[in-house]
Amino acid sequence: MNAPTTTRDCPCCAESIPARARVCPRCRQWLSWRSLRHPVVGVVGMLAMVLGVGWVFFQHVEQWYNPRPSFSEIPHALTVLESRLNWVATEKGPRIYLTGLLTNHSPRAWRDPEFECRFFDAAGQLIDVGHRTSFQTVAAGADSGFRLVVEPQHPREAYHSHRLWVTHARHVRALF
Numbered sequence: 001m002n003a004p005t006t007t008r009d010c011p012c013c014a015e016s017i018p019a020r021a022r023v024c025p026r027c028r029q030w031l032s033w034r035s036l037r038h039p040v041v042g043v044v045g046m047l048a049m050v051l052g053v054g055w056v057f058f059q060h061v062e063q064w065y066n067p068r069p070s071f072s073e074i075p076h077a078l079t080v081l082e083s084r085l086n087w088v089a090t091e092k093g094p095r096i097y098l099t100g101l102l103t104n105h106s107p108r109a110w111r112d113p114e115f116e117c118r119f120f121d122a123a124g125q126l127i128d129v130g131h132r133t134s135f136q137t138v139a140a141g142a143d144s145g146f147r148l149v150v151e152p153q154h155p156r157e158a159y160h161s162h163r164l165w166v167t168h169a170r171h172v173r174a175l176f
Helices: 039-067
Strands: 007-009 016-018 079-088 091-102 110-120 128-132 143-150 160-172
Touching: 007 160, 079 110, 079 160, 091 128, 091 160, 110 143, 128 143
Parallel strands: none
Antiparallel strands: 007 016, 079 091, 091 143, 110 128, 110 160
């Protein structure tokens, strides 16, 4: 019967080392993949953990970014009750100030409403369009005033009427 060997050769440096050694005492190379302290095993374990956390994060990012309900599901939650068109002469040229009252018909608060305004001439033809965001929060079931500034593309006489509505808003609990 053969006696168990107490030494073996290191596969990296060919030195004689103890048979049960996990790290070569001469070249410091790991000799066993089964050790949790092996650097490759640690890197693979960390990579698996990062990928797992990333997968969970990206599964829930939509809920954080745009929690239900989204504005597209209830587009008439915010409506413009009234609006007025005012011309103001500024040092950068004339500006159109649209002021008005916005109401929230939904049981949820909305923030940063985005408006679309269409301007018409006396014949009812579309002559200009403006898109603006009003950085405000409209509480559930409440009214809120707003003011938007649009740079006109035509002389003041061309603008006869306007139509204004909310095209998008963010859920108040959305992170972004």
